[in-house]
Amino acid sequence: MSTTLSVNTESPSSLDADAVVVGYHSGGDAPEPASGAHSVDAAFTGGLGSTLSLLGASGAPEEVHTIASLGAVTAPIVVAVGLGPAPTDGAVDPDVLSRAAGAALRALSSRPEGAGRVALALPATTADQAGAVALGAELGTYSFDRYRTGEKAEKKAARPSATLTVVSGADGAADAVERAAVLAEAVSFTRDLVNTAPADLVPEDLASAAQEIAQQAELEIEVLDERALSEGGYGGLTGVGQGSANPPRLVRLAYTHPEATRTVAFVGKGITFDSGGLSLKPAGGMDSMKSDMSGAASVLAAMRAISTLGLKVNAVGYLTVAENMPSGTAQRPSDVLSIYGGKTVEVLNTDAEGRLVMADGLVRAHEDQPDLIVDIATLTGAQLVALGTRVFAVMSNDDTVRDEVVAAATAEGEASWPMPLPGELRAGLDSSVADIANVAGERWGGMLSAGVFLQEFIEEGTKWAHLDIAGPSFNQGGPHGYTPKGGTGAGTRTLVRIAEDYARKQ
Template sequence: MTLATLELAESAPDAQLLVLPVIRLEESLTVSAPAGLPDLEPYLEATGFLGKSGETQKIAIPVDGGVRAAIALGLGDASDEEQARRAGGALARAVATSAISIDVDALDPAIREAVLLGAVLASYRFTPYKSEEDDAALATISVVTADDARASAEIARVSAIASSVALVQDAVNTPPNDLPPAALADIAVRVAESKGIESRVWDAEQLREGGFGGLTAVGQGSSRGPRLVRLDYRPEGAQLHVALVGKGITFDTGGLSLKPAGSMVGMKFDMAGAATIVGVLQAAVELDIKVAITGWLCIAENMPSSTATRPDDVVTIYGGKTVEITNTDAEGRIVMADGIAAASEEHPDLIIDIATLTGAQIVALGDRTTAVMGNDDAWTSSVVEASRSIGEPSWAMPIPEEVGDTLKSPVADLANMRSGNRSAGMLVAAAFLERFVGERADGEGAIPWVHLDIAGPSNNTSAAYGYVPKGATGVMVRTLIALLESRS
């Protein structure tokens, strides 16, 4: 990954561009700057700089008979963490140099952490397939402070979160010719081994023998077989057990229900849900989150061939439910059914699934807002609150009972998609997944379950905005970290 690194500094290195955070309260500007500099407010006022959040202005400061290049960064009244993260993102895009230094001592701890996180997240670049390096890409941020202990903790936290998001972005951005199911499984295992997380991988033959009919059905059309990865994080003192189930379709042609050519572009992003789980688990270890987590990565490539699953086939999902395939391009829910059913066997306190599941999510909520659905209003609300607290928009959606009724099949327990009716597609997919959520250990109803449809938000197809780069976004990593930390 290409991501700016944070380092502590007692003073701003002379060779680095100096960043001057500016707070605007009523009509006055307060500049966070190293000692020894002149009053900077007149210089800023002369440029018309107002200190609005995210506003930047390059200036030359007289220092010791010479001048020093600096950039002012407006933070508004510095009261909103999301605005501060976006300001950090604006800073990263405004600088055209590899190294900057920023004095943060005048900022509230939460605001300075937000500025740093926004800057680091916005610095992300995906470069493995570029033949030339970008010498102007931001690589180093020197944090100038007199409070080394607090700043060290903040830097460690920001670095842990940003690197976990970037891990997901790297995986999702990787071209599908270099990321078959086995390669995505290998990434998960390598991260697990480096963090002391237990892992297990099922290959195509083991999946078939183990009764994972969904993964087998979707993956059998490809010469690059499916995988199921289980990751176990068990910290001491954990009181809550959460299962995370992720969709990992490394490329989706639609199978025999073939997509139009234009709709296939970008289908490498269809494994973002599975990658998200790896990022969350890495962060959980580095942030010492006291929640037991079991990750289930449901990985396959959906390809057309003589061995591919056909419309009209009936497959048996893990646990015994049968599904009539009415559309092979509704494959994500098939592999996720295996994962949710397997996760249910251990009766976790909560199941959260993450999937780029439906184009209907984009129609309903657009490219930036994650759809949140589930069978437990309290947990659904908690996820929405966590997402909003860290600046990842989400919206709770219903799963009406009548929607689930439309999945009835004349030959199997249910169909994977209703034929001839495209309405409420996002809700229909969620209703399908809900059928595979098991019972609580005490038999008192279903295990609490939350479904996250990230089809649009997982991939920013427009220009960079805020602290979100173009391409893979790593959406929901920070939301799930916030949720888990709130229960740690």
């Protein structure tokens, strides 16, 4: 991400910038200036709110209007972004600020000259608000241009990097903005991996990317290739990967802090492309399946962020990486696999492959004796049916852990919802020939039965949470807030926040 971030306490009306971003609330006869916008509003004859009203602005969330300042303020352009109704306590929610900043920067970044130097005068009277503004703004500048060619792409590549200044006098604002920059870099890295064409990110490529990150972030790394996986008894990864010309990998990353007393383990699903295997997906459902490695990408990015932030916690990340393809060597419905540790699984549907590779990773993660295991996966289409495209599910074998993970996601502005693991669903996974089947006999509650399946590979007494991010990981609609079309980076910030929470529990 080619941006620079800073904090400034000067009046936004006099800052030397190419554009100044201010917030407006809905309500009344005209949009009302939010905290931070008053000096800019007052610089316009009759107030900027009156001009916005003439343009049809209402102050609705993420509504963006760009206006020439004509010398009223130092910046030649004023970007007014809606924040919705003014809160009764005067404290604008940080997530509202992040999305508003993202919408404003998406608008500015779409100009031929790019965003340029931007002063962000959104409400930032607390460090959390300042960090939220910085995070949204950085994420709003994101674009994936790896495959763009021609004159337009060349001009875009030649643009100077965006310079973002958060206007805030809050105590701790500088630290919050610095943290936001680390998180934004992590989310953008996740997005880059998810958006990469599957031919350019086969399992070996993702493992190589992990090796590069490990070197940069000084992480310990272990990569098991197909031979090591077969000899080690990783039947889930071996079975799913055997139909592809690109063999599977298991990647283990570790971050150790000398003063840490707690360990968290993250396990990410890394299916670099999911055709469904012999249980082939319909053509219309396959074009977004490059995103089936979003969980592994989030774990990799979170591990780098944890190291960069120097958190006082031990963290281990597992990437369970394979490509699910149909071929003469592919696993068949009714095959029986032996998962790492020995439990057997009857494969009734080869398109329910994620839970198979995740089972290997979950069992292996116990060897690190973590205080908590969190897995993250684009696991089920049923997640979209239950919660839609913007909310991921959180399941756990411990209600307190589940609530803590939901709280971590909420604190990071990531929409999640607690879901149960009904015990009666386990009977639907009974197999006549193996310890368990990979899918239930009926289609109802598919998201929950997938979680029940994973729970089978968690030892008694081990705290565990499961994040199903199938919908939120890949935006197939239009961009909104700081979220682009394509890979979103969903879950990355939540993993980092979980690690921060455990660092505070020392």
